[in-house]
Amino acid sequence: MEKALKKLLIISPYFPPVNAADMQRVRMSLPYFADLGWHAEVVTVDPNYSDLAQDDLLLKSVPALITVHRVKAFSKTLTSKAGLGSIALRSLWFYKQKVNRILKNEKFDLIYFSTTQFPICILGAYWKKRFGIPYVIDMQDPWHSDYYMTKPKNQQPPKYWFAYRLNKYLEPIAIKNADGLTSVSAGYINQLKSRYPVIKDLPAAVITFGAFAPDLQVAWHNRQRFPSLLADEFFNIVYIGRGGRDLHQAISPVFETFKSLLERNFEKFSKVRFHFIGTSYAPAGQGTATILPLAQQFGIEDYIIEITNRIGYYHALLTLQQASALFIPGSDDPQYTASKIFPYLLTGKPILAIFNRASSAIIIMEEHGVQNVYNYDEVSPAHLLLFFNQLVNNAFDTVKYRADAVKKYSAMEMTRAQCRLFNKVVEAGH
Template sequence: MKRVLIISPYFPPVNAADMHRVRTSLPYFEEFDWSAEVVAVDTRYSDMGQDDLLLQSLPPTIKVHKVKALNKGLTSKLGLGSIALRSLWYYRLYVNQLLKREKFDLIYFSTTQFPVCVLGAYWKRKFGVPYVIDMQDPWHSEYYRDKPKSQRPPKYWFSYRLNKYMEPMALKKAEGLIAVSDQYITDLKNRYPQIKDIHAATITFGMFAPDMDIAAAHEREFENLLDTARINIVYVGRGGADMHKAITPVFKALANGMRTDAGFFSRFKFYFIGTSYAPAGQGKPSIMPLAESFGLATAVTEITDRISYYRSLATLLQADALFVPGSDDAKYTASKIYPYLLARKPILAIFNKQSSAIGVLKETGINTVYNYEDISEQDIHGFLYALQTSPNKTISLNTDALNAHSAQTKTGLQCALFNQAIGQHA
């Protein structure tokens, strides 16, 4: 059986979005003749929240190596809080020793903590081990160059220049590339002609049904964040100004409805939960200012603090319906749609018309998915009226389509790429 060493700085019980590909693939790697081990940063050095229930989803035999990182309290004084930069030296030391002792056929970087990926070229040169990079998000991006300073990520000046320097160091020597969007791969191959012929595959995150079983089993342990006297429509995930185009049609339709039939439309409440990546209590609302501009302060609640992963899933199960807004970035693909589908609640989804999420949702049987250029007020009002007439509704989905997007299927696609990558290297 071939061996893959997975580099994932965040790993359970840390509750970080970028480790879910690895976590939900681990139960299936051996089915496709790959034995996996993970190298993660010890949770003592993590700057993210934790959810111990995540450990229940891991195969009991999985081997997880832990590395140290510099203390964030010290490095933040220099403006360096990234776990990738804080752990880079320790990753180098630890994996050097591991590769001296043991043989691995492939190294797989699956993380949005991209600076660690530069070690791939170093380990390939030193030990002859090929590597694959998983581009879950863009690394170096021009998206924010023309955006107002208020919409740019923290420390954008520094991160833009660092990413522009480090990305080619990692990409040019890679044997394989996985991405959640076709456009990510196209952009990278256009940017770096050296990789135009490497094996690449677009593979979204997989749908992992056991997560819903864990959430349902522990649902009563979580405080209900919702107003049980209202009809609750829930979104859990990051916010940001790039989602305003998808959210604005809903707020506009709701505000107009309140003016014409306040008795009906005041029954609905929209929740946006976990919208900021900032530490608890320090997040800045990015959705409420938009809601307030439409006079919807009492119809919308934004909770900037992130909540634990399984509490997020439990909240989806407690909701009457779900709302999934997408970014105005055409390259954005919402892997988060899979938990929404597994909750089997009515879904209202609005994306950029080029987003791959639209096709996935329609394949599975969701007919209330739109792009923000074409959605009408009548579409939104129709969704709300249907909720009122069919409360506590459970939706039916296309089983074949769900299986095509399962974590098991997606793991098989990753392993096929691994096989191509080591064949190319040989």
């Protein structure tokens, strides 16, 4: 007789077809939960209430048997005037009502919050008290953070004053009552356990986003749907992801070395183009460039293309596959871990990566066998000269990453790690 699956209710305000980075863990895990002993259902916000880009191709990887519950949200045009524009705050009341109905009618073993829309997590404490169901929070980013406190106002996120105080109030409600934590960074977990001693023995696991190879095939097979952002006559170095001044420390040595190469051999190196794509979270057409001003300081702005608008997930994966080489600059925040590295690795393209010494991304990339990965205290002009020369001379070796690392960081293995923690939490409650 087959053992009954445990039931998992996943709270993810963003979900396909919405193209949001923080729903990727859920999307990539759904195909594997059942084989690992869990029946998963998702509660998300109806995409009509989101102002993020949508990509119908994201739905292709969602198993047909997965139940997806959708909730409403207050209109952003009404709530943003009061500083409540985030989808978490707009949907909070609707989430409470919807999940109350679900939990009255069905028994779930665990609730899993996997999102960076953290205010929604306070409902975990409410549902735990009302229905006796444990919950786990996935810390993909810091929630309440002092990182921007010492930054000039023009470097702080919009409405930072309000968000900082709201997060300071809400975080302890959700975290102190949680039954487990997952995180992309050990630093995030350590910080929370230090801040709230009551959770020092809480089950926790550091789990990066997994590498989901089927996505690259979907992108390539649908390439005719996407306009090309790269010109064939250039050596195109591509980075896709958010921008920001916190990346400048990683980018500056690259720009400085490139400028010196232009001065030495203009004919050869003037064929190089850097593409920084999707650098702003602002609505299309409203983003502020944060990389191009740095290029202007070095006088190389003619070779730098910054597109602040976000592009679709599969458009991004296709563009990575069309690049000559890929560049991943890391934040100066030591806790920052770039979950985006796995699509880069799956492309098999040459990679230049520069991170804070403390970033876990360095270890992961070294495990795969990436050659040009450095921390920005040690990256030297010699390292960068070698990279650029290999690029313009088409001299990169065929990229083949270590099979054991590829398997270790696959989406299936990352889902297995999540389920190990879920089992631990549920068993602790019995």
